[in-house]
Amino acid sequence: MNFISLFKTFIIAAPSFIILSYIFIQHLSEVPDIPATKVSTVDTISLKKRSEPPTPIKRIAVLVQAHQLDNPLIRGDIMECVGNVKKAQDLTDDFAKYPWVNVTYPVRFTYDVFITYPASFTYFSTIKAQLLEMGAGNVYSQPIEVNEGMDIKQFLNQLLTADTLQYTQDFTYDSFLKIHSKSDPHWRRTMLQSLCGTPALVLSILRALDRDIGVVVPKGFIIQRSRGTEAMYRPLRDFIGKDVEQCFRGDIDNMKLLYRAMYGRELDEAADFVFSAGTMFWATFQQFGVRDWLYVLPWMVGRWSTVYQPDQLLEHAMERLFISIPYLNKVRIGEVAPAMKPIAIYQPTYHKMLAKKALHGKGYDEWKTLKAYQGKEVIKPLDAASGGFGYYDLTDTTTRQRQGDLARAAGVTGFMFYHYWNTGDSRVTYTNTLMSKVVDLMLEDGYPELPFMFCWRNVAYEEGMTQEYGDTEQWEAHFYYLLPYFKHPRYIRDDGRPVLAFYRLGDMQDTFPQMIMLWRDLAVKNGLTGLYVFYAINGLVREDGLFSSKETVKYSDASFQHFPSINELHPVNIVNSTSHVDVKTPTNHRQYWGGSTALSKLTNSSSSSSSSHRATPADSFPIPPQKLRDDLSDTSLQMLNKLPYTENQVNIPNYFFLNAWNAWGEQAALEPSDRHGFGYLSVLKESLENQPLSVVPVD
DSSP states (O other), rough: OOOOHHHHHHHHHHHHHHHHHHHHHHHHOOOOOOOOOOOOOOOOOOOOOOOOOOOOEEEEEEEEEEEETHHHHHHHHHHHHHHHHHHHHHHHHHHHGTTOOOOOOOOOEEEEEEEEETTTTHHHHHHHHHHHHOOOOOOOEEEESSOOHHHHHHHHHHHHHHHHHHTTTTTOOOEEEEEEEOOHHHHHHHHHHHSSSSSSHHHHHHHHTTTOEEEEETTTTTETTSOTTTTHHHHHHHHHTTTHHHHTTTTTEEEEEEHHHHHHSOOTSSSSEEEEETTOOEEEEETTTTHHTTTTHHHTTTTTTTOOSSSSHHHHHHHHHHHHHHHTTTTOEEEOOEEEEEEEEEEESSSHHHHHHHOOTTTTTHHHHHOOOOOOOOOBOGGGGGTTTOOTTTTTTHHHHHHHHHHHHHOEEEEEEEEEEEBBBBTTTTTTTEEEEEHHHHHHHOSSOOOOOEEEOOOOSTTOOOOOOHHHHHHHHHHHHHHHTTSSSBBOOEEEEEEEEEEOOOTTTTTTTHHHHHHHHHHHTTTTTOOOOEEETTTHHHHGGGGGSTTTGGGGGGGEOOTGGGGSSSSSSSSSSBBOOOOOOOOOOEEEEEESSEEEEEEEOTTTTTOOOOOTTTTEOOOOHHHHHHHHHHHHHHHHHHTTTTTOOOSEEEEEEESSSSSSTBBBOOOOTTTTBBBHHHHHHHHHHHOOOOEEEEE
């Protein structure tokens, strides 16, 4: 019997090993009580609830190698990832509360967190308490004095801990997520957004692992001998050039050495090796071959690296074998794109307003036109008795609370509130802000309880009005009105910068450059890291000649496709309800995709986005939910196969702007309707929780 066979027998049978491991586990962590699951407040009045199916509950290990946990940015990214695992668990626990969902039951699971951290980090007890509060069944932690072996040694020790737990506490881990505190922020966030960017994506991956996929890696990070570099994450492609073989050439001897230590036989050095750059991935315990890797730990004693170098260490050889060994054993490797993060456009005008009173008289509200309209194709809000909202008043806290809960259940990441600001109109003189009451109430009561951002809808809201921007003094007043929102803990940020969109940038070509430079300067002076600014690509772009030069758009950071009016940029109106390709812009900045639940009936010459035309229910028609589902499916495939890897910049986070949550006047509303019920919300949830994966081809 050779050494390998003897050691395998020892690992499996030696009681002293189990006892010592159990003592080690107890030293790492006391087992806390599992906190109670939060109950959603979504009202399902008069809707029949479904019972939960008798499916077994899976157990997941979240393995975090966080030697740089003391870095607040890294800590925030890691906690967001683990938080999304928790939110995915909540969605599975609450699934029966949403009878409108036309989607298969998700994989139910519990999870434990295994985390390393720098021994010098004195606040880890707070982090551990937060992880437990977030819903981790147990947190097993280990301080790191010397970063020997980098994240690889920590990862294998965490697998050893998890494997020992299975024997001593009589349960089985089904799968694990490996993440670590990679220092490069763009690489780190791209990988994390691809593995745990949203709760829905976590559920998508768990569905895949529960079927026939053994390992899931971030799309664009696979390096394979037989594969080119065209589909790689661009910074990775730029780093390695076209010579894929260089990623294996310097490590092949160490790979052979490790393989011999693990299996007692030679590795075929001509094999089609595969590895995932960055070494973050999901895998099933069984198909990853956890115990094979544990057999090599004693052999590694005294061989772990203490000084980092970019290549040719034993740890690098391990990285190349982590995915190669399952792949060569015919395990299916799936690649997944960064999580689609829907931002629903929110119209905050459904309540009685002083501005409307001044313009239309007492008693006018935004519902008046829709209530009176009798067109056959028009949809109206589902009544409250059937589980909808009816003709609501947004000053009602309960309505906004239910909106947030329902949006969250469907997978909406956040709301983009239309923001109105005008320096004045002779008929509306009470304030520069128009229709701000709902967002002001949100600051007071916190509802809807979702992340949010603003889009300045800088168009004349009523026929006969003009949109005015004022001078420097008024720009400052506008900024300081926005500042409390920018500092709100739920305001959406990009690298710490509050995100602000402009609906009609072309109308500001003489104003925007100077105004936005002032605002960015004021942001820094008021404790922010800057502003992240982008604009809508819609039918007004052509009307205003925005793309005739770079002089205005170069001061922005990105753009987003606004549906359905973006279709008016084409010579013949297309019928897509979601994005499938980037629109060419003068700067080719980062571009976010989007979609709509409605398509415009108007011709290009009579645009619903035109400054001279206010949209009515007759201008648009709501698409069937099936159409939205099919288009979302196509968009997801395009994101997987094209974006964001071949474009100039990776969209991290991968926001997707949906028009709209409640634009009832334009017939674009995700909210429940009298014709489609909860159909739009159901297909959105179905799409988000069943994101496509591409499978690495097997010879």
